[in-house]
Amino acid sequence: MSNLVFRARPLSTAAIGATADQVREVLGLRDVRYVPVPEVLELLLPKALEGYVFRVGEHEELQECHGQTRPDEREICLRDDVYQRMIGGAGRDRLTGCHEIGHLVLHQTPYLARRIGEQPLKAFEDPEWQANCFAGSLLMPERFFREAGSVAVAIEMFGVTADAARHRMRQLKLGWEGVK
Amino acid sequence: MARLTPFGKLLRKHRIDAGLLLKDMADRLGRSAPFLSAVETGEKAIPAGLVEEIINEFALNGEDAAALRAAAEQSKKEFKITVGKTATDSQREVAAMFARRFNSLSAEDLEQFKELLMKRHG
Numbered sequence: 500m501s502n503l504v505f506r507a508r509p510l511s512t513a514a515i516g517a518t519a520d521q522v523r524e525v526l527g528l529r530d531v532r533y534v535p536v537p538e539v540l541e542l543l544l545p546k547a548l549e550g551y552v553f554r555v556g557e558h559e560e561l562q563e564c565h566g567q568t569r570p571d572e573r574e575i576c577l578r579d580d581v582y583q584r585m586i587g588g589a590g591r592d593r594l595t596g597c598h599e600i601g602h603l604v605l606h607q608t609p610y611l612a613r614r615i616g617e618q619p620l621k622a623f624e625d626p627e628w629q630a631n632c633f634a635g636s637l638l639m640p641e642r643f644f645r646e647a648g649s650v651a652v653a654i655e656m657f658g659v660t661a662d663a664a665r666h667r668m669r670q671l672k673l674g675w676e677g678v679k
Numbered sequence: 680m681a682r683l684t685p686f687g688k689l690l691r692k693h694r695i696d697a698g699l700l701l702k703d704m705a706d707r708l709g710r711s712a713p714f715l716s717a718v719e720t721g722e723k724a725i726p727a728g729l730v731e732e733i734i735n736e737f738a739l740n741g742e743d744a745a746a747l748r749a750a751a752e753q754s755k756k757e758f759k760i761t762v763g764k765t766a767t768d769s770q771r772e773v774a775a776m777f778a779r780r781f782n783s784l785s786a787e788d789l790e791q792f793k794e795l796l797m798k799r800h801g
Binding site for chain 1: 717
């Protein structure tokens with residue numbers, strides 16, 4: 500994917516989490532456990548961001564990409580099958596929707612540079628890592644995540660996959676029972 | 680690049696006011712979400728009948744319906760009459776309105792029109 504040639508300004512997990520909190524605040528989602536991702540993309544962001552466009556693309560256009568964001572154009576596009584599953588509540592696709600919001604918020608031009616040379620990216624300057632980190636924080640804010648107490652509860656409460664819940668648990672250094 | 684056309688902007692406004700997703704609107708109109716997206720961004724021309732289907736399905740009042748029709752005219756990409764690339768929005772609107780009238784003409788009228796054009800432009 501073309502994203503691989505970009506390097507983002509370095510961002511810590513904490514900085515990205517704070518940005519996700521700000522986005523929740525702006526969208527009036529501060530106290531919401533289960534983020535209504537399709538409504539955020541289609542009903543809230545257009546009001547919050549002048550010039551923002553959400554669209555759904557055919558498989559032929561996006562091919563192997565689940566979503567595509569042009570931060571400077573303020574455009575998010577999801578592949579049709581991903582879009583439909585996201586509306587159906589599939590955790591993976593809900594995460595994809597939030598991942599794209601992460602690119603939109605974090606990766607406008609001054610914050611994204613073309614990579615020069617072949618040095619491997621550090622995670623904290625990799626736009627894909629940053630967008631994933633943002634998605635996890637947006638769907639599972641730390642203060643609510645601690646309440647969940649188990650992966651099973653977190654999956655239900657936040658509408659995420661088991662993988663995403665386990666990853667968040669490790670990130671927050673929580674030792675929930677039965678999970679490594 | 681995706682910018683919403685005037686029609687796309689207005690359609691989205693109605694959708695947001697009604698709290699509907701692209702999918703909801705697409706389902707009710709019997710179209711696909713990517714199709715509606717493509718129409719909103721002007722990648723696809725607004726198909727004949729769609730504007731009236733929307734007006735009926737969403738029971739738009741007279742004023743909203745008129746605004747949607749006007750926006751659709753302004754957004755039409757495929758004209759029967761070629762419009763220069765430098766045409767302004769209002770020029771495009773005029774040409775589109777004319778093209779629409781052109782569509783509703785009878786076969787005889789079309790023949791007459793063709794003859795008229797031939798006379799004028801050789």
